[in-house]
């Protein structure tokens with residue numbers, strides 16, 4: 434039995450398929466139901482705050498933000514503290530306007546050193562800024578003003 438196990442182990446080491454992979458260089462295969470970083474459609478959001486009231490971790494705040502990058506007009510939108518988010522999807526399922534959805538993005542936002550960099554503003558949620566760019570994200574975060 435012991436010999437058989439050793440032979441199997443040696444076979445797997447030298448001839449078996451690799452069971453580990455380099456992440457993030459080699460992306461993880463995600464299921465259809467995977468819930469990554471949220472995306473906000475500002476044109477659908479009415480700023481009702483149901484998502485904020487639904488969040489079990491209290492990580493959504495409704496803040497004022499530009500209605501789009503080309504306008505100075507502001508309305509109320511959710512901002513999400515990704516650092517406290519469970520990715521449970523309740524904010525998405527309870528939104529009456531389907532303004533929030535899950536993306537397959539799961540690495541961006543996690544590779545940040547400071548918690549404040551994980552506070553996703555409406556502009557970041559709407560992908561009006563490059564959320565991969567540390568510098569831009571920092572500038573956006575500085576505009577994150579809880580009401």
Ligand code: SF4
Pocket residue numbers: 477478479480481482483484485510511527528529530531532533
């Ligand atoms: S995302 Fe949906 S639930 Fe949240 S404020 Fe906008 S419309 Fe309301």
Ligand code: SF4
Pocket residue numbers: 487488489490491492493513517518519520521522523524525
């Ligand atoms: S997905 Fe995150 S932000 Fe949305 S309700 Fe769950 S914990 Fe809150």
